Amino acid sequence: MKFYLQFFLSLFWLTLLTSCGNGNTGGVLTVAAASNTQFALEEITQAFTAQTGISCHLVTSSSGKLTAQISEGAPYDILVSADMKYPMQLYREGLTIGRPATYAYGKLVLWTTQQGIEPALGTLGRTEIRYIALANPKTAPYGAAAMEVLQSRNLEVALKDKFVFGESVGQVNQFISSGSAQIGFTAMSVVTSPRFRDSGRWVALDTASYQPIAQGVVVIRKKDSEQEEAKLFRDFLFTDQAKGILGKYGYASHE
Template sequence: MNSRLAFLCVSLLLWAQPALTRAETITVAVAANFAPTLRLLAERFQHEQAHQIRVVTGSSGLLAAQILHGAPYDLFYSADTSKPQALIEAGLAPVQNRYTYAIGRLVLWSSQAKLIDAQGRVLHTDFQRLALANPKLAPYGLAALDVLTALKLSDAMRTRWVMGENIAQTYQFVATGNADLGFIALAQWQAEPNTGSHWLVPSTLHRAIRQDALLLHDTPANRAFWQFMRSAAAQEQIRRAGYDTPEIRP
């Protein structure tokens, strides 16, 4: 009986070993605005799968440049459509490996209560500093520039800008008081217990912030996370985080 039990245990270990060796670390590059949401989804994925997720955060422009120079990222969740498209045109992924995973919303936020009203009229007053992400690197910064241009304020207040490398740094400028107010992502505002004031910017004032994902290395592990992010459950969590989501085909 003992020898039979030992044989059974060894057989089970040998059977399980291939499944264990298939577990991989998936490296995901993600734009700063979506990083908190992706980390939550990654935790959920890791509870369901043996694979581990490594998250690298930065501006879409810097992450795309790193990918072009050989950074070993498996998936890229950009804050725009142009960076993934540029990587496709560079031959780093086929076009079918791209889809729009979220549509962002822009918020004008201040840590000061009552500074910002429901129409954003504070932009026409004499405040000191306005934070926005660098429009050359970050799509939310480009959208903020669209808003200021639409309101005919971009030239008049340029000397008051405090420029962040990405939307996360822009948030910190406002949170620490280095800027009176700033343009951030709605998802950032929802994620923090903010006691200040804000204006949800009408989407008609800026170009759509369509955020595309790109599968760079098509392995079974990477494909599993890719499909998980396209699932109805993941899409629902993305909407709860403060994004709109387009209809995604399975």
């Protein structure tokens, strides 16, 4: 039974990467990225490819889910996480090249696309707000930060019946933008992106009400490979060019 499970997992990841291929003659990196980084990384990978000729394919999900996939053998080249916890977990498992590094600090916002609803913690208990979206705090760092904010205001118990959990920030964005949830917690990088910056209203939450969201990057170790191209991408995240892009999306720079 274990053999068949491993076989089908291997087949799944092979199919995933094959479907991403675009026939480039140069190198192709598969970047496992936390959902909050999607829009910033789309711009960063374009700049990286223009500079190096190395193509990048993004696979986005929650940091916890991506980490579990890497532990199971998913052939990703690099993890761009929403926190340092999961890259450190992979480092301790011996699955990385070098220690993780913090490339930026994320910011949490409260966002609504519904007219007549004020994006404020004080409005969450109102009857017109039936559903509050947040990422799963067990696997998504922005979900954990949202729960910290609610707990700091003693709102967790009072509002728990309204919570709708997404597996990642990406799914939370779908809940909020579609109106399935009247309001929710997401990343500033989402509401400042070209896709969503004209949708609804948002407010940045007090950074003192949640632990700093130190976002980490680490190169995944592969057999018989020096991972030079992945190292180049990791290093590119710390260049002034990448920092400028991250700043556009609301990330605080890590010096």
